[in-house]
Every structure is written in C-alpha cells, then in structure tokens.
Amino acid sequence: MLRPLTEKRVRDALGTIMNPVTGGDVVSSGIVESVAIKDGDVTVILAIDPRTLDAMEAVGKECEGAVAKLSGVKSVRIALTAHRAEPAREPSMPRGAVPPPKPPAPQPLNGVRKIVAVASGKGGVGKSTTSVNLALALKQRGLKVAVLDADIYGPSIPKMLGAGGRPDFTPDDRIRPVVSHGIKAISMGHLVPEDRATIWRGPMVIGAIQQLLGGVAWDEDGGVDVLVVDLPPGTGDAQLSLVQTVPVDGAVLVSTPQDIALIDARKAYDMFDQIGIRVLGMVENMSQFTCPDCGSTHDIFGHGGAIAAAKEKGIAILGQVPLDPAIMRQGEQGLPIVIAAPDSAIAQAYLAMADRIMIDLAVAPADQ
Numbered sequence: 001m002l003r004p005l006t007e008k009r010v011r012d013a014l015g016t017i018m019n020p021v022t023g024g025d026v027v028s029s030g031i032v033e034s035v036a037i038k039d040g041d042v043t044v045i046l047a048i049d050p051r052t053l054d055a056m057e058a059v060g061k062e063c064e065g066a067v068a069k070l071s072g073v074k075s076v077r078i079a080l081t082a083h084r085a086e087p088a089r090e091p092s093m094p095r096g097a098v099p100p101p102k103p104p105a106p107q108p109l110n111g112v113r114k115i116v117a118v119a120s121g122k123g124g125v126g127k128s129t130t131s132v133n134l135a136l137a138l139k140q141r142g143l144k145v146a147v148l149d150a151d152i153y154g155p156s157i158p159k160m161l162g163a164g165g166r167p168d169f170t171p172d173d174r175i176r177p178v179v180s181h182g183i184k185a186i187s188m189g190h191l192v193p194e195d196r197a198t199i200w201r202g203p204m205v206i207g208a209i210q211q212l213l214g215g216v217a218w219d220e221d222g223g224v225d226v227l228v229v230d231l232p233p234g235t236g237d238a239q240l241s242l243v244q245t246v247p248v249d250g251a252v253l254v255s256t257p258q259d260i261a262l263i264d265a266r267k268a269y270d271m272f273d274q275i276g277i278r279v280l281g282m283v284e285n286m287s288q289f290t291c292p293d294c295g296s297t298h299d300i301f302g303h304g305g306a307i308a309a310a311k312e313k314g315i316a317i318l319g320q321v322p323l324d325p326a327i328m329r330q331g332e333q334g335l336p337i338v339i340a341a342p343d344s345a346i347a348q349a350y351l352a353m354a355d356r357i358m359i360d361l362a363v364a365p366a367d368q
C-alpha cells in the first residue's frame, strides 16, 4: 500500500541533508520555514541568511532531490527566502531605496487564548525559574497553562519541570507538548540535542521557534488559557523578532537588584515599549538572602534596586523573590517551589503574581 505523503515524511527527507553553514542538518538548523503539500505537489520554504546564498542554493538542490524520491510526490519546489529576522535599519536607508517590508502581523496560535512573555535583559537572573513557577501558580488558580521554552541557548524548562523525554506526535503530525505537574511544556531542549544549541545564530533561532510555535498541537484537551513563553535572555534581534512573531498580550521582566542587571532590564522594557507590547511588571529575583540557620537577612546584590528602576519607568513590581537555596535545589529535582512547598512565602509570592496577571489580562477559569 502507498504511504500517504505527509509533512513528517517530507521533513524526515529534508533531515537527511546537511546544512554546511551550521554543520547540522537542514531541519535541526531551523531553516525550514514551511512545508506545503497539495495533491503531490510539495513546496518547501527555506529561510536563509542572504550572505550564504551560494552555499544554500546547492543545499536547495539536494533537498529537492531528497523530497522527489518520496513515493507520492509529483513535483517539488524549494524556495529560498531571506530571513525576515534581519530587516534593514530605516535610518541608514539610502535615498530612493525601497523600505523593507514590515514583519508580518503576529498570527494567533490555534487554541491559545493569552500569551505572556517572560524576559530578562541579562542571563542567569532567574527567568526560567520565574516562568515555571508563574505557570504553575496560574495552573493552581484553575487555568489551563502551557510553557514554551524559547531559550534555545540554555533550555532548562524540561529539567525544572521534570518534563524530560521526547514529545510524541498527533495523527496529523503536530508536536504534542509534554505534560508535567498538570501543565503542558515544549522546549527546544525536547527537540535539539543540548550540545548543538550553543552554535545556533539568531536567525536560526527564530526560524526554529516559528516552526515550533506553528507545529505544536496547543488546541488539544480544550486548549490553553495562558501560554508562558520563556524568552532567550537579552534584547537582540532574536528576542525582538520572536515577540513580533507571536501575539504577546503582556511581558514580565525579571531582574536581580544589581545595577548591571537593571540596566539590561531597562533595555528589555524599552524593547517591548517600542513595539507596543504591554509590560505587566517586573519581578525582583534574588532580592535578599535569609540565612536558614540564624534567620538574619542579607542584601547580597543590594536591595530594592528593581523597585527604584521600575518606578522610574512606571513599571509595576509584580513581586520580590528572595535568594533561597531551596529554589535551586527543587529546580534541579524537577519540583518547582510552587509544587514542592505550596504554603511557603515564596510560593505565595508567585500566586500573588499570578492573581495580578490574571486581572491585568482579564483571564479567568470561567473562560474555559
């Protein structure tokens, strides 16, 4: 019997072709923007960095050959597009030049009602810890919640949620999120070997995330009330492009109180402000350390810096979370503090953040 021609079979064929620019294969390097199949005619769009056009034209030919060999294929068209992550900067446009097209309007994700992006200007400040605990707090308030780990450079969500393993696929070849502690999660860490992630460059990250967003079955089991997106740290082109790709309803900024982290948090605020995404507030993480032995409180990184910075920009403070070794330990064990110690003051702080976000986004369990 003839096997039906599916997107998965086409992607599997593309996955056998090497991408000489990254050293990985065409699919895992995130350049497959879309695959369309109609009556045996296959169109594949590869989003490439225009500077690599020569090399990628040869790759396009190889892809064409690999897909053409599949049973059921009548014709193959491989289109190369310059990745839209690299728009020309308007002020430096030469006179008379045609301005580049604006990024396409964000497309709603099927089955997802609200999207909250969690961002930090700087790495290592506790962005993933915040994403996971906030997601679990929203779940405790009765919402259907999912987390998308878009932090390709250090995808830590599967570990923090204890949601390892490989996701499986729906009958129509979409990725089914992994479920842990009652929330859905999908991460680049589920799909890409960890040692590969660090060599990815901005445009590839965006391509991969777009592929991920569009290819996940968010709509199963009644859909998702709030999707929490854990962004890669920083405010570069990759972050900007990502938040323009999906219809983000609000952003949460995470910062430690050090000056250096706060300077970057302000940049993150400016990035959202520029593109008209509402900043719901800032979380000051690792704000103080309470000695577990003597109970005395220490300001490790200074204290209240985030509050001052937030005030200056008119940003709300969603909460302050102390530096507590339990947070790290439980994160390592796949048991975030909202689950491990739901009555603790820290878990309560995350629940209070969830309440505030639900009010700001006007989302309630009754919406289901």
Ligand SMILES: Nc1ncnc2c1ncn2[C@@H]1O[C@H](COP(=O)(O)OP(=O)(O)OP(=O)(O)O)[C@@H](O)[C@H]1O
Residues within 6 Å of the ligand: 120, 122, 123, 124, 125, 126, 127, 128, 129, 130, 151, 154, 156, 233, 285, 286, 321, 322, 323, 324, 325, 326, 327, 328, 329, 331, 332
């Ligand atoms: N309040 C806290 N108290 C103690 N440890 C914490 C706290 N917040 C985060 N951590 C720990 O700090 C480390 C970095 O946290 P996390 O991975 O959440 O940061 P991140 O900003 O997402 O980092 P990256 O930039 O690598 O994505 C983790 O080991 C985490 O468990």
